[in-house]
Amino acid sequence: MGEFDLIARYFTRPTRRAVLGVGDDCALLAPAPGMQLAVSSDMLVEGRHFFADVDPEALGHKALAVNLSDLAACGARPLAFTLALALPRVQEPWLEAFARGLLRLADAHGCELVGGDTTQGPLNLCITIFGEVPAGQALLRGGARAGEDIWVSGTLGDARLALEALLGRAPLPPALLQAARQRLERPTPRVALGQALRGVASAALDVSDGLLGDLGHLLRASGVGACIDTSETIKLIAAGADPESVKPQFDLELLHQCTLAGGDDYELVFTAPVAARAAVEAAGRATGTPVTRIGRTEAAPGLRLIDAQGRAVTRSYASFDHFA
Ligand code: ADP
Numbered sequence: 237m238g239e240f241d242l243i244a245r246y247f248t249r250p251t252r253r254a255v256l257g258v259g260d261d262c263a264l265l266a267p268a269p270g271m272q273l274a275v276s277s278d279m280l281v282e283g284r285h286f287f288a289d290v291d292p293e294a295l296g297h298k299a300l301a302v303n304l305s306d307l308a309a310c311g312a313r314p315l316a317f318t319l320a321l322a323l324p325r326v327q328e329p330w331l332e333a334f335a336r337g338l339l340r341l342a343d344a345h346g347c348e349l350v351g352g353d354t355t356q357g358p359l360n361l362c363i364t365i366f367g368e369v370p371a372g373q374a375l376l377r378g379g380a381r382a383g384e385d386i387w388v389s390g391t392l393g394d395a396r397l398a399l400e401a402l403l404g405r406a407p408l409p410p411a412l413l414q415a416a417r418q419r420l421e422r423p424t425p426r427v428a429l430g431q432a433l434r435g436v437a438s439a440a441l442d443v444s445d446g447l448l449g450d451l452g453h454l455l456r457a458s459g460v461g462a463c464i465d466t467s468e469t470i471k472l473i474a475a476g477a478d479p480e481s482v483k484p485q486f487d488l489e490l491l492h493q494c495t496l497a498g499g500d501d502y503e504l505v506f507t508a509p510v511a512a513r514a515a516v517e518a519a520g521r522a523t524g525t526p527v528t529r530i531g532r533t534e535a536a537p538g539l540r541l542i543d544a545q546g547r548a549v550t551r552s553y554a555s556f557d558h559f560a
Pocket residue numbers: 243247248257258259260261262318319320321349350351352353354
């Protein structure tokens with residue numbers, strides 16, 4: 237199968253909202269009046285972001301999910317995406333499963349595949365996604381003020397726990413590994429929540445490299461500091477819903493490491509004024525997304541961690557950095 241047959245077979249579908257999709261030199265999108273385009277790219281590289289033998293359907297899902305998560309963090313509504321794909325060889329069952337995982341998530345979010353590029357080479361996927369947001373209403377990193385609540389959506393740390401288990405560094409009973417692996421391989425982008433938080437949250441970003449590292453970007457952009465309650469964050473690991481009951485099974489320190497700095501969570505971390513608590517909870521309920529308060533912003537720069545008794549936690553947690 238040649239390059240053009242491959243594109244026609246797996247990646248070409250009738251357009252819906254786009255003016256022009258796959259097949260010409262450019263795709264054409266027509267954003268609605270009064271809307272701004274939100275654009276983001278994410279690359280997934282074999283050996284770096286996924287194992288060579290990963291389920292191709294899950295890989296298709298994840299490649300788009302991580303991009304949808306960036307739109308969610310800005311409060312944007314997904315419109316369309318392009319797919320740049322390097323493939324070592326044409327394996328139809330692999331392509332079929334990959335396209336299924338990719339396009340199922342795309343359809344669930346009304347996000348059309350409108351173009352891309354296909355070449356032979358080491359497996360590498362780059363998606364560029366386009367969304368729309370009412371002019372001036374995008375959620376950005378720089379809007380937090382001192383004395384606001386810090387919230388996080390969903391669960392934290394499960395993806396990292398699964399990775400530790402798959403690398404043989406943490407024993408995990410099969411049922412827990414199954415659940416945690418689902419979070420690693422099929423993250424849930426919080427697209428509806430992001431849009432519901434427009435006009436409610438003061439700042440937001442998505443957690444891809446680890447809570448503390450990513451929150452640090454938001455704090456620096458906003459010129460504030462924060463205090464985080466680690467007795468709240470540790471509860472957010474679904475695989476350790478009750479830290480007391482899992483104590484014999486896991487090292488609590490590992491659970492802190494996974495929740496505070498694990499990475500691959502694709503949850504939203506956001507700030508909102510204390511007066512907006514009910515509005516944040518309503519946004520969570522309306523979109524079926526759990527939201528948890530994990531701390532407060534403060535005028536003094538830097539990130540402070542406390543335990544359940546309010547005592548300072550002195551251990552430091554490093555988030556993922558490709559070049560560190
Ligand atoms: P060009 O050479 O003008 O860049 P290509 O020959 O690379 O165009 O691609 C032909 C058409 O197929 C273009 O519309 C391009 O956007 C689309 N396309 C190529 N690869 C993919 C892909 N993996 N997924 C979706 N569309 C693709």
